[in-house]
Amino acid sequence: MSRLLDALTRNRVWKSIVRHGYPDTNKNRTLLVFSNFFLHAHPVKARLRAFAFSRTLYLGGLSIGCFALLIITGTLLMFFYRPAVPQAYHDMKDIEFVVFTGMFQRNLHRWAAHAMVALVFAHMALTFYRKAYRPPREFNWVIGVLLFVGTVLLSYTGYLLPWDQLAYWAVTVGTNMAGATPFLGDWIKRLLLGAGRIGESTLIRFYVLHCVVLPLAVGFGIGLHIWRIRKDRGIYLPPRPGSVESSGDEPADEPTAMTFPHLLLREGVAGVALTLALSLGALLADAPLEDIANPDRTPNPAKSPWYFLGLQELLHYWRPSISGVLLPVLTLVALAAIPYFQINLDRRPLWESPRRRTLARLWAAIALLTALFWKSGAHPVWAIMVPLWGIGVVMSLGAFVQGKRGAARAIRERSLPFWIFTWFLVIVVVLTVVGTLFRGPGWSFVYPWRSGLYL
Amino acid sequence: MALVDDLEHPPTSQESARRRFLAAVGGGALGVGALGAAITTLRFIEPSVVYEEDKRIAVGRPEEIAVGTVLVLASGKVYLLRTEAGFIALSTVCTHLGCIVRPEAGSGGFACPCHGSRFRAEGTVRLGPAVRELRRHPISVEDGLLIVDAGAFTEDRAAFTVPA
Amino acid sequence: MKSKAPTAGPPLHFTALLAALAILSVLLVATLALAPARSYFTGWRRIQRRYNTLVARTHGRPVTVGIKQVWIPERGVVDRCPTCHLSAGVARPIEGDRLFAAHPVIPHDPRKLGCTPCHGGEGRATSQREAHGEVRFRGEALLARADVEAGCGSCHSHLPTPSRAAAEQGRRIVEEVRCRDCHSGERDLRSVGLRGVPADWHATHLGRTVGDVSFGPLADEEIAPVTAWLSTLVGAPRLMAARMLAAESGCRGCHRIEGVGGDVGPDLTGEGRRPMEGLDFSAVRGPHTLPGWLRAHFLDPQSVVPESAMPGLGLSDEAAGLLTTYVLSLRAATMPLEQAPPDRVRGLGLRQRDFAADGESLFGVFCVGCHGRRGEGSKLPTLASRVPPIGDPEFLAIAEDRYLRESIARGRPGRLMPAFGSTDTGLRPAEIDALVGYLRGFMRASPEPEAVLAEPVDEALGLRLFAENCAGCHGDRGEGNLIAPPLGAPDNLTTRADSPILGTLTNGVNDTAMRSFRHLDARSLRALVATVRALPPPPMARTGWTRRPGDAARGEGLFATHCATCHGRRGEGGRGPSLRNAGFLASATDDHLTASIVRGFPGTEMPRFGTGDALRARLLPAQVADLVAFLRGWAPSPRTPIHGARHAR
Numbered sequence A: 001m002s003r004l005l006d007a008l009t010r011n012r013v014w015k016s017i018v019r020h021g022y023p024d025t026n027k028n029r030t031l032l033v034f035s036n037f038f039l040h041a042h043p044v045k046a047r048l049r050a051f052a053f054s055r056t057l058y059l060g061g062l063s064i065g066c067f068a069l070l071i072i073t074g075t076l077l078m079f080f081y082r083p084a085v086p087q088a089y090h091d092m093k094d095i096e097f098v099v100f101t102g103m104f105q106r107n108l109h110r111w112a113a114h115a116m117v118a119l120v121f122a123h124m125a126l127t128f129y130r131k132a133y134r135p136p137r138e139f140n141w142v143i144g145v146l147l148f149v150g151t152v153l154l155s156y157t158g159y160l161l162p163w164d165q166l167a168y169w170a171v172t173v174g175t176n177m178a179g180a181t182p183f184l185g186d187w188i189k190r191l192l193l194g195a196g197r198i199g200e201s202t203l204i205r206f207y208v209l210h211c212v213v214l215p216l217a218v219g220f221g222i223g224l225h226i227w228r229i230r231k232d233r234g235i236y237l238p239p240r241p242g243s244v245e246s247s248g249d250e251p252a253d254e255p256t257a258m259t260f261p262h263l264l265l266r267e268g269v270a271g272v273a274l275t276l277a278l279s280l281g282a283l284l285a286d287a288p289l290e291d292i293a294n295p296d297r298t299p300n301p302a303k304s305p306w307y308f309l310g311l312q313e314l315l316h317y318w319r320p321s322i323s324g325v326l327l328p329v330l331t332l333v334a335l336a337a338i339p340y341f342q343i344n345l346d347r348r349p350l351w352e353s354p355r356r357r358t359l360a361r362l363w364a365a366i367a368l369l370t371a372l373f374w375k376s377g378a379h380p381v382w383a384i385m386v387p388l389w390g391i392g393v394v395m396s397l398g399a400f401v402q403g404k405r406g407a408a409r410a411i412r413e414r415s416l417p418f419w420i421f422t423w424f425l426v427i428v429v430v431l432t433v434v435g436t437l438f439r440g441p442g443w444s445f446v447y448p449w450r451s452g453l454y455l
Numbered sequence B: 001m002a003l004v005d006d007l008e009h010p011p012t013s014q015e016s017a018r019r020r021f022l023a024a025v026g027g028g029a030l031g032v033g034a035l036g037a038a039i040t041t042l043r044f045i046e047p048s049v050v051y052e053e054d055k056r057i058a059v060g061r062p063e064e065i066a067v068g069t070v071l072v073l074a075s076g077k078v079y080l081l082r083t084e085a086g087f088i089a090l091s092t093v094c095t096h097l098g099c100i101v102r103p104e105a106g107s108g109g110f111a112c113p114c115h116g117s118r119f120r121a122e123g124t125v126r127l128g129p130a131v132r133e134l135r136r137h138p139i140s141v142e143d144g145l146l147i148v149d150a151g152a153f154t155e156d157r158a159a160f161t162v163p164a
Numbered sequence C: 001m002k003s004k005a006p007t008a009g010p011p012l013h014f015t016a017l018l019a020a021l022a023i024l025s026v027l028l029v030a031t032l033a034l035a036p037a038r039s040y041f042t043g044w045r046r047i048q049r050r051y052n053t054l055v056a057r058t059h060g061r062p063v064t065v066g067i068k069q070v071w072i073p074e075r076g077v078v079d080r081c082p083t084c085h086l087s088a089g090v091a092r093p094i095e096g097d098r099l100f101a102a103h104p105v106i107p108h109d110p111r112k113l114g115c116t117p118c119h120g121g122e123g124r125a126t127s128q129r130e131a132h133g134e135v136r137f138r139g140e141a142l143l144a145r146a147d148v149e150a151g152c153g154s155c156h157s158h159l160p161t162p163s164r165a166a167a168e169q170g171r172r173i174v175e176e177v178r179c180r181d182c183h184s185g186e187r188d189l190r191s192v193g194l195r196g197v198p199a200d201w202h203a204t205h206l207g208r209t210v211g212d213v214s215f216g217p218l219a220d221e222e223i224a225p226v227t228a229w230l231s232t233l234v235g236a237p238r239l240m241a242a243r244m245l246a247a248e249s250g251c252r253g254c255h256r257i258e259g260v261g262g263d264v265g266p267d268l269t270g271e272g273r274r275p276m277e278g279l280d281f282s283a284v285r286g287p288h289t290l291p292g293w294l295r296a297h298f299l300d301p302q303s304v305v306p307e308s309a310m311p312g313l314g315l316s317d318e319a320a321g322l323l324t325t326y327v328l329s330l331r332a333a334t335m336p337l338e339q340a341p342p343d344r345v346r347g348l349g350l351r352q353r354d355f356a357a358d359g360e361s362l363f364g365v366f367c368v369g370c371h372g373r374r375g376e377g378s379k380l381p382t383l384a385s386r387v388p389p390i391g392d393p394e395f396l397a398i399a400e401d402r403y404l405r406e407s408i409a410r411g412r413p414g415r416l417m418p419a420f421g422s423t424d425t426g427l428r429p430a431e432i433d434a435l436v437g438y439l440r441g442f443m444r445a446s447p448e449p450e451a452v453l454a455e456p457v458d459e460a461l462g463l464r465l466f467a468e469n470c471a472g473c474h475g476d477r478g479e480g481n482l483i484a485p486p487l488g489a490p491d492n493l494t495t496r497a498d499s500p501i502l503g504t505l506t507n508g509v510n511d512t513a514m515r516s517f518r519h520l521d522a523r524s525l526r527a528l529v530a531t532v533r534a535l536p537p538p539p540m541a542r543t544g545w546t547r548r549p550g551d552a553a554r555g556e557g558l559f560a561t562h563c564a565t566c567h568g569r570r571g572e573g574g575r576g577p578s579l580r581n582a583g584f585l586a587s588a589t590d591d592h593l594t595a596s597i598v599r600g601f602p603g604t605e606m607p608r609f610g611t612g613d614a615l616r617a618r619l620l621p622a623q624v625a626d627l628v629a630f631l632r633g634w635a636p637s638p639r640t641p642i643h644g645a646r647h648a649r
């Protein structure tokens, strides 16, 4: 066995490709990480605390894993797909019906795309809670926000390609939303559609965006993102008890371990687990393909992909220029701006400040927002107001609870940005759940346990 | 020859002014070029012609269409009404976000499957989120035939009457 | 490989992680292996293997295992059905095997036409469930065996369809004269209808002999039925039966099909392929498929779609099944005309009718759905008032041809009666004439005068009938007035003898409100003649009597009291039809209006105002004249309110 290995690795060809010896010495292990194109983003040695699964849940890494799977499966699908009407739809059917493992590849591509949206969003949330966006990582956070946008756009452009009813109407609603942008709306819509309405020219545009422009952009963005993490000396670790917080330069006694094998092993486990989970999904659940796109008949209800259903739910309340343009854009700008506001950098416990005044201001703000969400839309926006009140109550508890440990302490020590961000997360989840499960024909409110699911 | 760094040999002030000027000219030119390239690229992507079939529909002789008739044209994308006041060609494309509304049983109006807007029979909004009434297509008469142009829209709110 | 974990610091779990990696990797490989396995172990592969074992027994040629498809690019057909149904053009049939048996002989080659154009189903699929359309969104459902001829409608959208009676008569003649003695084998008649039966077939057959059998001439009236029968021989007996049934069920009165028909109900072109989405199956017993839905809907429309305006046609199960086949055959064929079959070319290109254009057939195609098979009228589920019985002899007596023609052509705005006169979608002028002629046939023939006059005279009956039928115009004692001349006057030449009176009664008098009373039986007519003869001389002389207009101003008041409840305050219609409408006013003469008001419209809510009844006061002749003058004063411009969307589904 080891002879065979020797024979394989002790020759010029091997040496010319892999420019180091068998990784059983520290030197070779160092060289392995150093000189390997695919690994050189890693440091040779990394801090042990940064390895810990609990710190990042590997969410960023898993997002990269999804991206890789998407590139592979997507490339395979491209062998059979023609972005033309109606061939696109027929090609999807051929991929499902006759292409060897075509159904599996298509499913894997679809589920990995969904997973990536969820993972990237979760990654962003966790990064916020870990306060990892603070200097020097502010701009990497901004890159992250852009990557999130890129990920969603990738999913969205991919959604049209099967040219079925689902695709057609989701994209109709989406492009009309973009069309509601003040001043530029019509122009943006024309740019997206390539025509007055969705048709073959739209399909080819979305195809180019989905298969070339956006993967290159997101791929490049990921590279930049990772490169900056390296330049920032790895991911952010909170100061250890007793030592002063410093950016990057960790104290000498910070325990470390070799990237090879320890970090790579962990990444390997995560990657294989992800691929396994998605493959199982791809075997068990088939990606939907409905009737061929029919511009004359909208299915009832016409729902976008789940990650847009929160937005679609918002569209039920305000006009498209608000729900579809203003709110999303404001949200993204606010997210990107987080690391540039001192309050988000300090993250001081809310209840450090004078108790009474804070309480008064807090509830004044809540009252104001309640009035806003009650009156401004076509219907009262419960999905936003109820979380607002809930969080307000929990926040206020902090002003009264005593206790040095557990929940009491946690509540007392949370900062205002923490609460606002949490509110945002809850809203996103609630809106998405309502849009996905509780909306039926004509976007009327339904109970899924009574009327079944409308997906 | 050793490399000479400008920091080791500080230029004369005249020289550095010249350098600043040249840098400004060069940089400016590239900047303008980049801006131009960006605009040109956007303009490149923007379609200059759109491939759309002629969507004018010859409905028939107007005098043969009785008052009170509702004709469904273009596979349901156009509803042609003949009211007391004249002809109205309603587009069934929802003014909210472009889904196709459907006739609503009972009310005689239309309901949108996407976000639940409701419209009355002659197109005005009964329930949001849509705010604008259903759009109308221009109607004309050519060679005695009533023509609805399903590819265009008109802001004209008056019903069409056949010119005497 | 040795791990060199630092001695200090937290544990690195190297071995545990390596074990996790190993286990996960094994699982992953196992999972990934399932994907190709799923693509490899398919039903069709098993079927092809079975075929190969079967043919091996007879030393036939095996097929190479793989997906087989029929590809007809110009029709957009990609049919992979032969992957399993190997005998459909790919391999030699094996008799006795359900799957591999030979396809029944049809006029088409499946390799040139494909499978789905006739059978429906999802041609691209390669699993049974998906190909047969049993999976939602995975394609159109397969046409069941019983409905399979509906598939012909994918191309043959305009098969000429004669009336069932004619075809049946033709069939009997063909049996009797033994056409099949010659027409068998090569000269089989099985699909003569497809190319169109030559109009001169009878003439060209004359004098032909085969052996000692010669073609004897048919009676003139036999030629048309035989032609009708021959035209149904298209190789699809069930489809033709379905089309003939549809042609006598009046579908096109409300539904447009391939561009022809009314617009009361939804256009049915393509209904046979309608997507299942949006169909409500909650009240459908039996299979939840399009045919299942259609059948349930035919049997009881309102149980399936409560707000449907479709009349229940009182169908038997079998008839509902036939009509289902018919609707399934409406498949919205799209193909360039040069590829279309002859019937479609004739229908679309030459605009020939696919139904017979005689009055009776037309009545079946357009009218019977609402007006009933014998014009007896009906009650539509969503309408408060009844559909008028236009076959009623008394109505027909009142209605002039012009009035009938105009009503058919212009429809009745505000009611369901569509305007059939549109040149593209409706009836052609000659066809409207044929219909009017057919309606006239519902009138009773004039009785023989001798027979009537031979009846015994019943004086009481005569007086009653005079009050009911004549007094409304002529006055209670026949004294004459604004609208009708005095009857008993000595200078009235007509009333001085029996036969002129009878002639007038049975034929009416042209261009007057005096319409025929032919619907009365001989005894009644005899009694009436006697009563008229016995009338006392009136104050007025016949000579010099002319009809004079009434007073429109007084008519307005009368209208408000007597007519507005049904016809609307401004005549715009309500329970009764709108009167203030150009078509109606242009086609209804003053005489027609007078006769209608006095005699009413039997079978509808329009009362006989000439006599009045329990609910309605009687209008005197002068009042009738006032009303007519008032109606006449309306500007002949249509003013009816907008009617709700007619196509609610």
Ligand code: HEM
Pocket (backbone or CB within 6 Å): A056, A058, A059, A060, A061, A062, A063, A064, A067, A120, A121, A123, A124, A127, A130, A132, A133, A137, A140, A141, A142, A143, A144, A145, A146, A147, A148, A151, A218, A222, A225, A229, A234, A235, A236
């Ligand atoms: C395509 C999408 C993205 C990919 C592939 C990605 C990938 C990664 C990876 C691999 C890491 C290393 C730590 C970890 O695994 O959690 C990371 C860290 C980071 N990501 Fe992302 N990321 C993406 C999107 C985002 C988004 C949406 C944000 C925030 C708006 C973001 C902000 C950050 C920041 C600030 C760090 C440094 C965190 C630290 O130092 O702990 N990233 N990213």
Ligand code: FES
Pocket (backbone or CB within 6 Å): B094, B095, B096, B097, B098, B099, B112, B113, B114, B115, B116, B117, B129, B130
């Ligand atoms: S598109 Fe019609 S309500 Fe939104």
